Each structure stands twice: as structure tokens, then as C-alpha cells.
Amino acid sequence: MLLEAKNIVFGYERGRNILENMSLSIESGERLALVGPSGCGKSTLAQILAGNYVPGSGQVLLDGKALPRRGFCPVQLIYQHPEKALNPRWKLGKSLFEAWAPDDGFLNALGIEKVWLSRYPAELSGGEMQRFCIARALAPETRFLIADEITTMLDVVTQAQIWNMLLRIAAERNLGILAVTHNGELAKKISARTVTFPEKT
Numbered sequence: 001m002l003l004e005a006k007n008i009v010f011g012y013e014r015g016r017n018i019l020e021n022m023s024l025s026i027e028s029g030e031r032l033a034l035v036g037p038s039g040c041g042k043s044t045l046a047q048i049l050a051g052n053y054v055p056g057s058g059q060v061l062l063d064g065k066a067l068p069r070r071g072f073c074p075v076q077l078i079y080q081h082p083e084k085a086l087n088p089r090w091k092l093g094k095s096l097f098e099a100w101a102p103d104d105g106f107l108n109a110l111g112i113e114k115v116w117l118s119r120y121p122a123e124l125s126g127g128e129m130q131r132f133c134i135a136r137a138l139a140p141e142t143r144f145l146i147a148d149e150i151t152t153m154l155d156v157v158t159q160a161q162i163w164n165m166l167l168r169i170a171a172e173r174n175l176g177i178l179a180v181t182h183n184g185e186l187a188k189k190i191s192a193r194t195v196t197f198p199e200k201t
Helices: 042-049 092-099 104-109 114-118 126-137 156-173 184-190
Strands: 002-011 017-027 031-035 057-062 075-078 144-148 176-181 193-196
Touching: 002 042, 017 031, 017 042, 017 057, 017 176, 031 042, 031 184, 042 075, 042 144, 042 176, 075 126, 092 114, 092 126, 126 156, 144 156, 156 176, 156 184, 176 184
Parallel strands: 031 176, 031 193, 075 144, 144 176
Antiparallel strands: 002 017, 002 057
């Protein structure tokens, strides 16, 4: 399976374009890093690839066809700030089962305690919430994960645990991973190929 961004142009209202004719592709099972400084458009492209933003021009294609706009999208975005993906008024079990219903073995493998499902997002640490958001994104239909600075706010030990877990699962399921980061050293450790964004002037 192939995920492609072709000649993407995107600009916010009354501003200049943040993306100009941006193209990239990632295959199933591939680990690709998207590297660049803050404000260069990395996260914007991540949102477009996940189908959350509509580009001004250009296309996002999955095996040559437009991403689905309804139902579950096989491209899932994991945010830098996991609380953005969760309804603070919902207990975590409701947020999870809205997406899919993993078994206890799957949750245990991700280091998720069953008791978390009866809690609200604010009752978990940042690392715990991020593990939960990863689990939520790993529905059976998922084919590509876009990881947008997912461990930037976490301590070094938790960063390593989360990336080791995610890369292991991706290898088992032949998932493509696009790692969005400003950290070139991290990109070298977790990816086989890198696309570098130019700094905005």
C-alpha cells in the first residue's frame, strides 16, 4: 500500500502559503522521518495526510485513490499533545471503544492498565495518555501512522519505551510510520529514510 502527497499547496486565511508544491510518499512497512524546525509546515502536512485539513491544491492518495472522508480512515494521526485527541468529559473507555475494541492482551502489550479505562484524561500522566492514544490509533484497519512529535514532551526513558513499542508493533503489522520531528538524531534512530523541510524565511 502506498500513501502519497502530490504537489500540496496550503495556506491559512490572509497568510502566505505554508506549503508550496510539497510531495512525498511512504509505503507499507516503511519508516520515514519528516524533519524540520518549528513553523516550517511539518504538522500542517501531517494534518493534511490524515485527512483533517483540505489542501488548497494537490492531492493525498492511498493506493492511487482519494482518502476516505467518512468512516474510519486507514491513516491515523497521533498528536504531540495527546489531550487534543481526547474528549475531557469522556472516560477513556468510551474514547477507546468509539474507535475500536482491543482485547486485554493488546492493552497489556502497550503497558495500558485496564483501570485507566474508568478514568478521565486528566487523571493520567502525559506518557500514559500517549500510550492510550497510540492504542486508539492502532485499529485493525490502520495502515499508516503519522506520529507528530509524539514524545517531545516526555522524559527520555518514556520516549524510548514508547518508540520501541511503536516500532515493534509497526513491524509486526507492516504499518507505515511517518515520524514528524525537529530532532535529527531521533530521526536517524527510528527511520530508514528522511525528508527535510526547509526553514521558513
